[in-house]
Amino acid sequence: MMKDSPPRRPAMPPIGPIKVALFLVCLLPLAHLVQAGLTDALGANPIEAITHATGDWTLRFLLITLAVTPLRRLTGAHWLLRLRRMLGLFAFFYASLHFTTYIWLDQFFDLQGIAKDVLKRPFITVGFAAFVLLIPLAATSNSFAIRRLGGRKWQSLHRSVYAIAILGVTHYWWLVKKDISEPLLYGSILAGLLGIRAWWREVERRKQLAGEYMPKAKLGRKVIQIVPK
Amino acid sequence: MLIRRPADIAPSEITPRALFEDRRRFLQTLSGGAVAGAALWAGFPSTARAAPQKLAPLTPSPFNVKEDKTPYKAVTTYNNFYEFGTDKEDPAANAGVMATRPWTVKVEGLVGKPRSFDIDEILKLAPLEERIYRLRCVEAWSMVIPWVGFPLAALLKQVEPQGSAKYVEFISHYDPKIMLRRPVLDWPYREGLRLDEAMHPLTLLTVGLYGEVLPNQNGAPVRIVVPWKYGFKSAKSIVTIRLVEREPVSSWTQANAAEYGFYSNVNPNVDHPRWTQSKERRIGEFSKRPTLMFNGYADQVARLYQGMDLQKYY
Ligand code: HEM
Numbered sequence: 001m002m003k004d005s006p007p008r009r010p011a012m013p014p015i016g017p018i019k020v021a022l023f024l025v026c027l028l029p030l031a032h033l034v035q036a037g038l039t040d041a042l043g044a045n046p047i048e049a050i051t052h053a054t055g056d057w058t059l060r061f062l063l064i065t066l067a068v069t070p071l072r073r074l075t076g077a078h079w080l081l082r083l084r085r086m087l088g089l090f091a092f093f094y095a096s097l098h099f100t101t102y103i104w105l106d107q108f109f110d111l112q113g114i115a116k117d118v119l120k121r122p123f124i125t126v127g128f129a130a131f132v133l134l135i136p137l138a139a140t141s142n143s144f145a146i147r148r149l150g151g152r153k154w155q156s157l158h159r160s161v162y163a164i165a166i167l168g169v170t171h172y173w174w175l176v177k178k179d180i181s182e183p184l185l186y187g188s189i190l191a192g193l194l195g196i197r198a199w200w201r202e203v204e205r206r207k208q209l210a211g212e213y214m215p216k217a218k219l220g221r222k223v224i225q226i227v228p229k
Numbered sequence: 230m231l232i233r234r235p236a237d238i239a240p241s242e243i244t245p246r247a248l249f250e251d252r253r254r255f256l257q258t259l260s261g262g263a264v265a266g267a268a269l270w271a272g273f274p275s276t277a278r279a280a281p282q283k284l285a286p287l288t289p290s291p292f293n294v295k296e297d298k299t300p301y302k303a304v305t306t307y308n309n310f311y312e313f314g315t316d317k318e319d320p321a322a323n324a325g326v327m328a329t330r331p332w333t334v335k336v337e338g339l340v341g342k343p344r345s346f347d348i349d350e351i352l353k354l355a356p357l358e359e360r361i362y363r364l365r366c367v368e369a370w371s372m373v374i375p376w377v378g379f380p381l382a383a384l385l386k387q388v389e390p391q392g393s394a395k396y397v398e399f400i401s402h403y404d405p406k407i408m409l410r411r412p413v414l415d416w417p418y419r420e421g422l423r424l425d426e427a428m429h430p431l432t433l434l435t436v437g438l439y440g441e442v443l444p445n446q447n448g449a450p451v452r453i454v455v456p457w458k459y460g461f462k463s464a465k466s467i468v469t470i471r472l473v474e475r476e477p478v479s480s481w482t483q484a485n486a487a488e489y490g491f492y493s494n495v496n497p498n499v500d501h502p503r504w505t506q507s508k509e510r511r512i513g514e515f516s517k518r519p520t521l522m523f524n525g526y527a528d529q530v531a532r533l534y535q536g537m538d539l540q541k542y543y
Contacts (some may be wrong), residue, residue: 043318044307044512045370108516113505122502175503177368178484179315179413 012079022083026090029057030097047105054098059172059186061091062165066193073200085141088161092138099131123174130167133160165190281441284357284377292431293361294525299372301439303512308446309366310465312401312408312418320446326407327466329450338398338472341389348450352436354387355379359440360433360454365495365524367459369504371511376454377437382428384470390424394472397427399453399464414480420464421477421491422455423533431456431529457526459493490543494534495524499543 033053036042042049065087072080107114117124137158139145146154169190173183310320332348346354357377365371385397403417426432433454436443443449448465455463461481471477481489488501497507497520508517523530534542 044303045317045510047510047515048370105515113508117505120500120502121505177315177503179311179411181411 015079015082050101054094054101057094058091058098059168061094062168063189065091070196089141092134095131095134123171126167127171130164133164283441284437287359288356290358290360294363296373298375299512304374305444310446311413324445327445332450334467336388336470339391339394340472355383362456363524364460369509371509375439376433376435378433378435380430381432381434384434390472393474395424396473396476397422398471398473398477399467400469401464402466402468415483418480420462420479457523457530462493492542496539
C-alpha cells in the first residue's frame with residue numbers, strides 16, 4: 001500500500017474562512033431542530049424527536065471526527081487536521097443537548113428516575129458512560145491543555161474516543177426494539193474507521209520488524225505518523 | 230428501503246375535533262338512535278387519498294374513559310405498524326397502497342362452524358359502538374382513542390368455539406410487494422389471546438376511529454383492540470382468526486421472548502429492559518403520568534389473572 005510515495009501535499013486552502021463556514025454548517029442540525037420546534041413540525045412526540053435528532057448528530061459528529069485522520073492520510077490534505085478539534089467539540093455539544101433533553105424534557109430532573117435508568121436500562125448505562133468519558137476530552141481540547149499534559153499523555157487520553165464511539169453505537173444497538181439496520185450502518189462505518197487504523201498499524205509493525213535494515217530516522221517518522229498529533 | 234410515497238394526508242382531511250364533535254351531534258340527532266344495528270357504510274376502496282368514510286350510527290359505551298382524546302392527527306401519524314416501516318411516520322406515509330377491499334377474514338380451527346367473513350358482513354354483524362380507550366404502548370407512550378367496533382365475542386360466538394379451544398390466534402395481512410421484506414419480524418405478524426381474554430367484553434373487533442373508517446396505518450379494515458395489554462398485542466389488518474388448543478407464539482415473543490411475553494398486560498411493576506413501565510408519556514402532554522395496573526382496566530380484567538404470578542407471566 002502506498003509505500004514510500006512522497007506525500008502529496010495539495011495547496012493549503014484558507015483555513016480561517018473554512019473554519020467559519022464549518023462552524024456554521026455544524027450548527028445546521030440545531031437550526032433545523034429549532035425551526036421544526038417553532039413551526040410545530042416535530043411530530044406527535046416532540047421530546048422523542050429532539051432526543052433522536054440530538055443522539056443521531058452526536059454519533060455522526062463522533063464518526064466524522066474519527067474520519068479526519070484516515071481522510072487526511074488518504075488524500076494528503078494535512079490541513080484537515082486543523083478542523084478536527086471543532087468537529088470533536090461539536091460531538092460534545094450535541095451530546096450535551098442530547099443529555100440535557102433526557103435530564104430535563106424526558107425525566108424532568110427526576111433524579112431517582114435517572115439513577116434507576118442509568119443502573120437498570122443497559123442502553124442508558126452505556127450512553128451515560130460514553131457521555132461521561134467525553135467530558136475530559138472536551139475539557140482538554142485546547143492548546144493550553146495539550147501543553148500542560150504533554151503531547152504523549154494528551155494523545156493517550158484522547159484515544160478513549162475510540163471506546164466512546166463503540167459505546168455510542170452499542171447504545172443505539174441496544175435501544176432499538178428490533179430493526180437494527182441503522183445501528184448496523186453506523187457500526188459498519190465505525191468498524192471501517194477503526195479497521196483502517198488497525199490495518200495501517202499492522203503494516204507499520206511489519207515494516208518495523210523487517211526494518212532493522214532501514215534507516216532509523218525514516219522509521220521513527222513513520223511510527224509517529226500512525227497516530228498523528 | 231421501502232416504496233416511499235409522499236405523506237399524502239391533506240390537512241383538509243384531518244378532522245378538527247370540534248368539527249368532528251359537531252358532526253357527531255348532527256348524526257346523533259339525525260338518527261335519533263332509532264336505527265340501532267343498521268350500520269351505514271359507504272364502501273369505497275380505502276386509500277389515504279380518499280376522504281375517510283363515516284361510520285354511523287354509533288352506540289355509546291359504558292367503558293368510555295373520560296380523559297382527553299388524543300388528536301386525530303397524532304393518532305394517525307404516530308404509528309407502530311412495522312410491515313410499513315419501523316419509524317413512527319412510516320405507516321402513515323406507506324400504508325396508503327394497501328387495498329382494504331375486497332377483504333375477508335377467515336375464522337377457523339377448533340370451531341363448530343368455520344367460515345369466512347366479508348368485511349361488509351363484519352360491519353353488520355353487531356351494532357357499532359364508540360369505545361374511548363386508553364392505548365398504552367410498550368415503549369412507554371400512550372394515547373386515548375375513540376375506536377369504533379363491537380366485542381370480538383360477537384364474531385366468535387357465530388363460529389361456535391369448541392370445548393377444546395383455549396386460545397385465539399390472529400394473523401395479519403402480509404404482502405411483500407407493498408410491505409417490508411426485511412425479516413424485522415417473522416411475517417406475517419401473529420398475535421394471540423387466551424380464549425377468555427378474547428371473549429372479554431372489552432376486547433374490541435375494531436373497524437374505525439373518530440367515527441370514521443380505520444385509516445390504513447391504524448390497521449384497516451379490521452383489527453382488534455385489547456386495551457389492558459401493550460399495544461403490540463392488538464393485531465392490525467387481520468386476515469385469519471384461528472382457535473387453537475395450545476398457546477400460540479406471537480411474532481414479538483418469537484423475536485424476543487424475554488422482553489415480550491404472551492400476556493404482556495400493562496403492568497407498572499414489571500419493568501422492561503428498554504423502558505421503565507411505571508410511567509408513560511401521554512402523547513400531547515409534557516409531564517409523564519403514572520401507568521395504571523392493567524392500563525386502568527383492573528376492575529374489569531383483574532379476575533382473569535387471579536392466582537397468576539404476573540412477574541412470571543409478563
Ligand atoms: C456519546 C454519547 C451518546 C451518543 C452517541 C448517543 C446516541 C444516540 C442515538 C444515535 C440515539 C438514537 C436516535 C434515533 O433513534 O434516531 C439515541 C437515543 C437515545 N439516547 Fe443517546 N447517545 C449518547 C448518550 C446518551 C446519554 C448520556 C443518555 C441519557 C442518560 C442517552 C439517552 C438516550 C435516550 C433516552 C434515547 C432515546 C431512546 C428511545 O427512543 O427509546 N443517550 N442516542
